[in-house]
Amino acid sequence: MDAWSGRLQISQQPDAFEFPRRELPQHVRFVGPLRLPGGYQAVPFPWERLDGRPLIYASLGTLQNLVAGTFRVIAEACDGLDAQLVISTGHGVTPEALGDLPGRPIVVSYAPQLDLLRRSAVAVTHAGLNTVLDALASGIPMVAVPVTNEQPGIAARVVWVGAGEAIAHTRLTPQALRAAVLRVRSNPSYRTAAEQVRDSIQAGGGASRAAEMIEQSLGLGG
Template sequence: MSPPRPHFLVLTYPLQGHIAPALRLARRLLAVAPDVLVTFSTTEAAHQRLFPAKQEEEDLNGGGGRLEFIPFSDGTEGGYGGGSDVGAFNAYMASFHAAGPRSVGALVDALAARGRPVSRVVYTLMLPWAADVARGRGVPSALYWIQPVAVFAVYHHYFHGYAGAVAEHYRRGDPSFVVELPGLAPLAVGDLPTFLTESTDPANYFHAVFLTFRDLFDTLDREAPAATVLINSCQELEVGALAAVGPHDVLPIGPVLPAGDETSIFKQDDAKYMEWLDTKPASSVVYVSFGSLATMAREQLDELHLGLEEGRRPYLLVVRKDNKATLAEAEAEMGERLENGVVVEWCDQVRVLSHAAVGCFVTHCGWNSVAESVASGVPMVGVPKVSEQSMNARLVEREWRTGVRGRVDDGGVLRAAELRRCVEEVMGDGAAAAEVRRRAREWKRVAAEAMGNGGSSYCNLVAFVDGARSSN
């Protein structure tokens, strides 16, 4: 009797920024090993948005049933609806952490009863309990860290003796104070993840996220002899940081990009924006998107619109649905049309960044966006806000030198003049801009080689799959 096929249960938190890399990894596992099975699972509400009208019943991946989509329960009927109510968010997180383990445990048991036993549980950042569920059933687990290695190292050291030093520097109120962590270059406290500075306050909206990260690193410490951590980066990008990650078995397996059209919880505009890009010269378009969570105040929209129009370069601007009415009002009051650009509610970002017409990406520096931009060879203008975005912007500007950071005013607004200055620094005719573009092309080559057959990321993922196969 042949041994069971390696079967990975990939679990993720119900945000687009978590779902996208998790689903890409699920498909990547299928691509590197023809005998692998994968079950992808997120919460019921997110699952319904991903696969409306029972679309999941179709063979979405063309893999003959190798990939299944089965949701788990977060204890709510419709998931978390967003908003600024701290109490509501805390209540959702409590429900997620209570109901999630029970539902995922039942899922693992049901898969085994069907003759599809799970070989390895893979979980993203906000599910520390997933490792406990797996351990309780004798199944190995691995964390899929969907941020860079350097950020993982910062979290590791924070929760292993450096929380007090970070807190002391943060209390001084000067974001330029320097924090020194083992194996890492000195970091300004303002560049550290906000979940380790602002969110340690119980009154902060994201305090529940800080507690979840704390639990996550407690979970990793319980894994013996060392936890397996897959990271959506490549070792060539982060050689120094890899030496600072502690005792864990860290495997860079990225940057993982979609293999084709990408499934999203957001409805995309029609693809006319791609036809518009086709009409533009090479490297001429400024692409602007601040990610799946960002909403912009009217003042920021006004400044973006003004800066992009006055820059006289063609631009593609992503404005979430809840901001579009505000933008229309701004246009009417200014008495202007979108003379040089196109505005969409959502788009296929990897397709856009891969288009020859795109010459610059103005981004919030979420890691998915940064990794996609690096893999596409597109220079960046970073405008970080929360979480690890400032760390990512620092990597872009100082480590890889593939972009610049836009400086916001005291109100957190990127002004039109600053936007124009930054775009010129990466798209202009000067020697410095040319060097940014050259380095962007070089890192694109490095990322492609890492993901290609025989590359470092490819070999790390194959080794991970082989480990699951041998443990069956």
């Protein structure tokens, strides 16, 4: 089915994470993240380095993260907070290239994102759809720092549903990010909003429900 199909259009956003529309076609359906159980490969991680403090997980995605200075801003913002920072650099930036960062965060190339998000108090993200949906699926509030492409629109939705705050990448400073992290972490309304979207994700049915819809649309249902 093409993206403009008049028969069925499936979105991996939950309906609670989409702006209201006056005339949404009936064939547009929201099912939540298209993930399969066990779909993520196991990723090594130094779990023994977690020290029990509240966790802040930071990721700028796996591809569009060639902004190494942003990781230093994140580290400076979180330095001195009663929290432990984990940074996942993704492709293009190695932990070694970042050198020593303020606060001595755990820095890895790739992280078991879902497992870490479930333990986190706050996520700092570039507002890529996959990372945002992973955070919301765990009911985790976030600070979004959109860089390009769909990210400003996703960040706007994070703010609209009340699950976090957003800072434009061009306006990012350690002081601004630190203040946003503290607000999101200390105000329970952000987590409550994220948990409401989590519930919408769980109700959406995900990949299994999407497969059922496709079969029904093609007349393949039993």
